[in-house]
Every structure is written in structure tokens, then in C-alpha cells.
Amino acid sequence: MVTTKQPSAGPPPPPGKRRRPGRTGPLTSAQKTPGRAGSATATGEPDQQAAAPAAAGRTEPLTPxxxxxxxxxxxxxxxxxxxxxxxxxxxxxxxxxxxxxxxxxxxxxxxxxxxxxxxxxxxxxxxxxxxxxxxxxxxxxxxxxPPTDPADRELLHVLLTLPPSYRRTLVLYDGVGLDLPETAAETEASTPAAANRLTQARAVVAARVPELADPAELHRRLLELASAERLxxxxxxxxxxxxxxxxxxxxxxxxxxxxxxxGATTLTLRTAPTRYEAPVAPAQAVQGVPPPAGLGPLSRADQALRVKLRDAEVSGPERLAPEPE
Structure with a gap:
């Protein structure tokens, strides 16, 4: 029985080893510190030294x-x-x-x-x-x-299945060509974390597309995929x-x-009341008060008493008509 060994993705180089050193000239007269450069990269980015002659011929400072x-x-x-x-x-x-x-x-x-x-x-x-x-x-x-080429379509599908952080690390390192510390700094991760993401991303790509286990081949295929589309x-x-x-x-x-x-604040200050005004209670009918009624007819006893009082008004007892002394 013959067994075939599955190719594995190569590990990233040590963090201290630079892969593609380079420098860029200042963009304006205010920028004096040269930065790092990515040389010919998998995404079609040319060497920054190739653009230097145009800037080197200028003596006057560039406008913004x-x-x-x-x-x-x-x-x-x-x-x-x-x-x-x-x-x-x-x-x-x-x-x-x-x-x-x-x-x-x-x-x-x-x-x-x-x-x-x-x-x-x-x-x-x-x-x-x-x-x-x-x-x-x-x-x-x-x-x-998707891309028309089946190989490009398969590679793009594998890239899109990676987590965003892994995909970004893979594109920066194997595509743009940054060093591992620079890749870690741009992805806001530590160097060991960036190396782990890169290793796992390469392993996933190699498992889906075995011929891309070689970093150089992966670099070339990324370049072809990026350059195939008219962007x-x-x-x-x-x-x-x-x-x-x-x-x-x-x-x-x-x-x-x-x-x-x-404007809304000013209008509120001018129209808002300055003191508390108690609200007027709504009118309500008072319950439990007897209705007003007139006097009814007098009984016989009341009538007899009234006649007696009228007759005794002057000739009655002294308390009703006191005698002068």
C-alpha cells in the first residue's frame, strides 16, 4: 500500500529576518523620515524605488x-x-x-x-x-x-473562508510582502499571534489547494488572482x-x-412658565346634598296654634306684651 504525504505549509521566517528591505522618499518637504517599503508584491505593488526618479528630479517642494x-x-x-x-x-x-x-x-x-x-x-x-x-x-x-478561471475561483473561495484576521495576515505577509513584525503591527497583534495566524491560514490554504503549500507558489498565485480582474x-x-x-x-x-x-433652547426659555401654577380642577356635581323644598300644608294642630298665637299677640301673657312700670 502506497501512502502519499500531504504537503504542509511552510512556517514563517524568524521575526528578526527582513525579507524585502527598502526605503521611500519623502512625499512633501515636511516628511523627512523615510518609511519602509514593500517591493514587488503579490498584489502588483511595484518597488518604491522605481517611483523615486520622478520625485528625485524635483527640486521645489510639492504642494499638498x-x-x-x-x-x-x-x-x-x-x-x-x-x-x-x-x-x-x-x-x-x-x-x-x-x-x-x-x-x-x-x-x-x-x-x-x-x-x-x-x-x-x-x-x-x-x-x-x-x-x-x-x-x-x-x-x-x-x-x-466569481473569477472565470477555475483555479482563481477556488483560491478566492479559500481566502474568503478564512477569518478576517487570518485573511488579512496572509495577504499582508504572502501578498504585500511585509515582514512578520510589520504584519503584526498593522494587524494590531503580537508577533507570535501573527505568526500563528499565518501558519494556520497557510495550513487551510494548503489543505484545500495542495499545490499552494509552497509560499513562493502561493505568492505567485495571489499575484495572478489580484491581476486577473480589471480593477x-x-x-x-x-x-x-x-x-x-x-x-x-x-x-x-x-x-x-x-x-x-x-433655537429650540431659546424658544423654550421664552415660553416656559417661571413659577408653578396649580391647575384648575374640573367642575364636578356635589353628591349627597338634599334638594331644596318648600313648606307643606299645616296640620290642624298647627293651624290651631297659629290662631292662638295671633289672638294672644297683644292680650297674651306679659312676656309677649310687657307692662311699663
């Missing part, structure tokens, strides 16, 4: 809009493909990336000074894509058409304009709400 457009043009296409691996939905992937860049433009002074602006936007995009509130939206209740991002000016319109809308809404509260 130019710096934002440069970051968007560099990161948005790859982020859309990464979030597609997380969600399996094309429209949701584009929406999550657009929302992440809107938040980045809204907080651009903070993002421009961050040591890794691309990582900042990536973390926000992943959070938006994996938000559990999407399940309550009617547009996302029905599944989207496009919006233009940078449209994202900035949408963010500004959103800010104007919420600012006006906050002002209108504040004015409404102030």
Missing part, C-alpha cells in the same frame, strides 16, 4: 495636492487589488480604497508626516474593506460573479473633490443641527 496625487497614483491601483483579495467584491474594493484616501486627504498633515504614508492608507483601506457593517447593506447581500481606481482629483464635498456637507449639517438646538 501634488503630494496626495503622487501617493494616490502610486498606491491606489495596488490597494484596489489587495482589498479585492480581502473581500472578493470589486465595487467594495474600490469603495474601501476611495474612502481610505478621502480620510487621508482629510487628515493630510498627519499622513504627510507619517513614516509610512502608504502603510497608513493601506491600514485604513483594509479596515474599511473588512468592516462587518457591509453585510447589512442591500447592495452587498448578493454575491458577485480600476478613481482619478485623484475626483477623490479630493469628493472628500471636500463630504466635509462641507457634514460641516453644514453640524452647523444646522447646532442652530436648531440653540
Amino acid at each position: 495636492a501634488q503630494a496626495f496625487d503622487a501617493l494616490y497614483a502610486f498606491c491606489a491601483p495596488a490597494l484596489v487589488r489587495q482589498t479585492y483579495l480581502l473581500t472578493g467584491r470589486r465595487e467594495l474594493a474600490r469603495e474601501a480604497v476611495e474612502r481610505a484616501f478621502q480620510l487621508a486627504w482629510q487628515r493630510w498633515p498627519e499622513v504627510a508626516r507619517d513614516r509610512d504614508p502608504a502603510g497608513w492608507v493601506r491600514a485604513v483601506a483594509y479596515d474599511c474593506a473588512l468592516s462587518p457593517w457591509h453585510r447589512f447593506r442591500p447592495r452587498y447581500r448578493s454575491p458577485e460573479p 480600476s481606481a478613481a482619478r485623484p482629483p475626483a477623490v479630493r473633490t469628493g472628500c471636500e464635498r463630504r466635509n462641507v456637507f457634514w460641516t453644514r449639517a453640524a452647523i444646522a443641527f447646532t442652530v436648531t438646538i440653540i
Whole structure:
């Protein structure tokens, strides 16, 4: 009897070993601290040094809009493909990336000074894509058409069966190409916890698709799956304009709400009574009082007494007609 050994997923490398070192140039004159870079990754993200010549030729500082457009043009296409691996939905992937860049433009002074602006936007995009509130939206209740390639469809199905934290760790490590400590930091977990999630995620993928037990093969297949779909991002000016319109809308809404509260408070102060006024009790009929009645006819005894009193009014006893002394 011949037994076949089931391939197992390879363990992650030690935390101290860097896999793809790299650096990025500052996006604006205010950002002086270079950040880490992901080189050619499984999600189609190019090496950040490849984008350096365009920025190296500039001597004048970039305006915030130019710096934002440069970051968007560099990161948005790859982020859309990464979030597609997380969600399996094309429209949701584009929406999550657009929302992440809107938040980045809204907080651009903070993002421009961050040591890794691309990582900042990536973390926000992943959070938006994996938000559990999407399940309550009617547009996302029905599944989207799967990839046409059976191998890609099977890999995407396996990814979507993983828990969100495991899926995110697998995409960051075997897809984006981050180191284990960086993956743990971005997923807000300890390094041992991130390594455990990665090992279990690889084991699940290897059990469903045995040829993906090799990390290099898994990396290549993730790249093919992310690049197979035609995913496009919006233009940078449209994202900035949408963010500004959103800010104007919420600012006006906050002002209108504040004015409404102030007006209601003022009206209440002017119309509310300043002292306690007891309410007037409603009228009620008094019960138990006998009705008024006139005198009835006199009896014979009463009539005889009346005649006697009238006759004795003057000639009666002295108490009725006292004699003067």
C-alpha cells in the first residue's frame, strides 16, 4: 500500500529576518523620515524605488495636492487589488480604497508626516474593506460573479473562508510582502499571534489547494488572482473633490443641527412658565346634598296654634306684651 504525504505549509521566517528591505522618499518637504517599503508584491505593488526618479528630479517642494496625487497614483491601483483579495467584491474594493484616501486627504498633515504614508492608507483601506457593517447593506447581500478561471475561483473561495484576521495576515505577509513584525503591527497583534495566524491560514490554504503549500507558489498565485480582474481606481482629483464635498456637507449639517438646538433652547426659555401654577380642577356635581323644598300644608294642630298665637299677640301673657312700670 502506497501512502502519499500531504504537503504542509511552510512556517514563517524568524521575526528578526527582513525579507524585502527598502526605503521611500519623502512625499512633501515636511516628511523627512523615510518609511519602509514593500517591493514587488503579490498584489502588483511595484518597488518604491522605481517611483523615486520622478520625485528625485524635483527640486521645489510639492504642494499638498501634488503630494496626495503622487501617493494616490502610486498606491491606489495596488490597494484596489489587495482589498479585492480581502473581500472578493470589486465595487467594495474600490469603495474601501476611495474612502481610505478621502480620510487621508482629510487628515493630510498627519499622513504627510507619517513614516509610512502608504502603510497608513493601506491600514485604513483594509479596515474599511473588512468592516462587518457591509453585510447589512442591500447592495452587498448578493454575491458577485466569481473569477472565470477555475483555479482563481477556488483560491478566492479559500481566502474568503478564512477569518478576517487570518485573511488579512496572509495577504499582508504572502501578498504585500511585509515582514512578520510589520504584519503584526498593522494587524494590531503580537508577533507570535501573527505568526500563528499565518501558519494556520497557510495550513487551510494548503489543505484545500495542495499545490499552494509552497509560499513562493502561493505568492505567485495571489499575484495572478489580484491581476486577473480589471480593477480600476478613481482619478485623484475626483477623490479630493469628493472628500471636500463630504466635509462641507457634514460641516453644514453640524452647523444646522447646532442652530436648531440653540433655537429650540431659546424658544423654550421664552415660553416656559417661571413659577408653578396649580391647575384648575374640573367642575364636578356635589353628591349627597338634599334638594331644596318648600313648606307643606299645616296640620290642624298647627293651624290651631297659629290662631292662638295671633289672638294672644297683644292680650297674651306679659312676656309677649310687657307692662311699663
